Amino acid sequence: MPELPEVEVVRKQLKNLVLNKKIANITSEYTKIFNEDFNLVKESIVGSKIIDIERYGKYLVFILSNEFNLISHLRMEGKYFVKEQNEPIDKHEHVIFHFDNGETLRYHDTRKFGRMDLRTKDDYLKVNPLFKLGKEPKDLTGEELYEMLNKKTTFIKVALLDQEIIAGLGNIYVDETLFMSKIHPERRSNTISIDEANLIVHSAQKVLAKALELGGTTIRSYTSSLGVTGRFQNELQVHTKEGELCTLCGTVITKLKVGGRGTYVCSNCQK
DNA sequence: AACGAAACCTGCGCGC
DNA sequence: TGCGCGCAGGTTTCGT
Numbered sequence: 001m002p003e004l005p006e007v008e009v010v011r012k013q014l015k016n017l018v019l020n021k022k023i024a025n026i027t028s029e030y031t032k033i034f035n036e037d038f039n040l041v042k043e044s045i046v047g048s049k050i051i052d053i054e055r056y057g058k059y060l061v062f063i064l065s066n067e068f069n070l071i072s073h074l075r076m077e078g079k080y081f082v083k084e085q086n087e088p089i090d091k092h093e094h095v096i097f098h099f100d101n102g103e104t105l106r107y108h109d110t111r112k113f114g115r116m117d118l119r120t121k122d123d124y125l126k127v128n129p130l131f132k133l134g135k136e137p138k139d140l141t142g143e144e145l146y147e148m149l150n151k152k153t154t155f156i157k158v159a160l161l162d163q164e165i166i167a168g169l170g171n172i173y174v175d176e177t178l179f180m181s182k183i184h185p186e187r188r189s190n191t192i193s194i195d196e197a198n199l200i201v202h203s204a205q206k207v208l209a210k211a212l213e214l215g216g217t218t219i220r221s222y223t224s225s226l227g228v229t230g231r232f233q234n235e236l237q238v239h240t241k242e243g244e245l246c247t248l249c250g251t252v253i254t255k256l257k258v259g260g261r262g263t264y265v266c267s268n269c270q271k
Numbered sequence: 272a273a274c275g276a277a278a279c280c281t282g283c284g285c286g287c
Numbered sequence: 288t289g290c291g292c293g294c295a296g297g298t299t300t301c302g303t
Contacts, residue, residue, distance in 0.1 A: 075296090110281055129298095
C-alpha cells in the first residue's frame, strides 16, 4: 500500500482503531522487519499506548506515550489489520501488537520488504530514515524543485521518485503527474524549465489530493488494508493503460522501462 | 559523487 | 497440468 495517499488513508484508519490502547505485548516470527534488535524494541514499547500517528511522505510514525516512537514503512505490500486476539494468525502477519483489551494490530507483508525503526522522540526527525526526506508536493514550490532538478542529469521520472527530492510520489503517481504536466519521463532533469517545475508541483498536488479524496488507488492483486478500498484507479490516465488510447489525443499509450520501473506514457502529449 | 543493476521476498499471470 | 520467466504501489546496497 505504498504511495502517499494510501499511507495517509491507513494513518487515518489506524488512528480510529488503535489510539490510546495499551500495548501489552509484541510478538514476531520474522524480526528482520525491525532494523533494531527485536527484544530492545519490545522492552521499549510494551506498556505504552499509541497516542498519535503521524505521516511523513510514505512513512508512518506511531507516537507512543513514553519517550519512544516507532517508524513504519510499508514498502511494496505492507498492510495493517486490527483483529481480535483469538483470530488465527495469517502466514503473512509478521508483527502482532497485542493490546490489553484483547484486540491486536497485525502487520501483514507478503514480500517482507517493509521495515520498522525504533526512535526516541527528541531526535526522530533528525536521524535516519526521516532526516533526509524531501518536502511533500503540498509544501514544495516550483522554484525549490527547479533548483534541485537543475543540478541533476537523471531522467525526470527517476528524480521524482527520489524521496530526498520530493516525498510521497511512487510509480503510479509519478506517471500520472508527468502525464498531467505533459512531460516525457525520459527528459533529463536539468532540461526542465522553471515553468515546467511549477507545473510538475501543481500537477503532483492535484493528483495526490484527488487520490486521497478517493481513498487511494487499488490495482493489480493489491488489496487494501483495514477495509480501505481506493477508487483512484478509475481516474488513472496512463499508468497500467498500455494499449489503450490517450483521453486527450487518442494516441496509444505505450509502456517503457525508466529507472528500472514500468512506465506508461502518451508519446504524443508528453514531450 | 553518481549511476545502473542487483538484492531483498513472495505470488501471480503468461506462454510453451 | 507443470514449469520457467517476467513482473509487481519501494528502498538499500553493491559495483563500476
